[in-house]
Amino acid sequence: MHNHAADHAHDHADHENVLDRAERLCRERDLQFTRLRRDVLETVAGEARPMGAYDIAERLSGGGKRVAAVSVYRALDFLTEHGLVHRIASRNAFVSCGHSHGERDGLLFLICRSCGGIDELTSPAIESQLDQAVTEAGFTPTSRIIEVEGECGACREREGLAGQ
Ligand SMILES: [Zn+2]
Ligand SMILES: [Zn+2]
Numbered sequence: 001m002h003n004h005a006a007d008h009a010h011d012h013a014d015h016e017n018v019l020d021r022a023e024r025l026c027r028e029r030d031l032q033f034t035r036l037r038r039d040v041l042e043t044v045a046g047e048a049r050p051m052g053a054y055d056i057a058e059r060l061s062g063g064g065k066r067v068a069a070v071s072v073y074r075a076l077d078f079l080t081e082h083g084l085v086h087r088i089a090s091r092n093a094f095v096s097c098g099h100s101h102g103e104r105d106g107l108l109f110l111i112c113r114s115c116g117g118i119d120e121l122t123s124p125a126i127e128s129q130l131d132q133a134v135t136e137a138g139f140t141p142t143s144r145i146i147e148v149e150g151e152c153g154a155c156r157e158r159e160g161l162a163g164q
Contacts, residue, residue, distance in 0.1 A: 049116040
């Protein structure tokens with residue numbers, strides 16, 4: 001299976017495993033990296049597609065253990081707040097952040113409608129244009145996340161080959 005998130009992460013020489021990053025960040029900020037937070041992050045990071053809170057709860061439940069979706073939501077809030085996962089609003093689902101970028105950076109998500117894969121980009125050019133437009137409108141953004149739906153390169157290529 002083609003993993004967009006991992007491919008993209010490999011572009012960054014300073015790539016750090018998201019779990020390692022979470023541990024470091026929690027240590028630096030004196031935060032609790034609880035077992036549940038770790039489990040939730042590990043589950044999201046293991047998927048190339050965005051995952052919903054209920055799917056995560058389901059995945060973590062079993063063997064007599066029952067993880068409530070509300071606990072997963074709380075863990076996701078924490079992870080989102082610290083930039084370890086991002087919420088994809090159009091899917092009401094979450095992806096782990098494959099690379100480190102500034103906490104206030106604008107983000108661009110490319111969501112493939114064929115395979116459900118997701119790629120995360122930062123674009124300073126789009127960000128500054130967007131900032132200018134919002135500022136002119138007298139608006140103060142709390143986050144800048146742009147979601148773009150379409151077809152990824154791998155899917156296009158596959159379809160192109162199939163059509164030959
Ligand atoms: Zn990110
Ligand atoms: Zn695709």
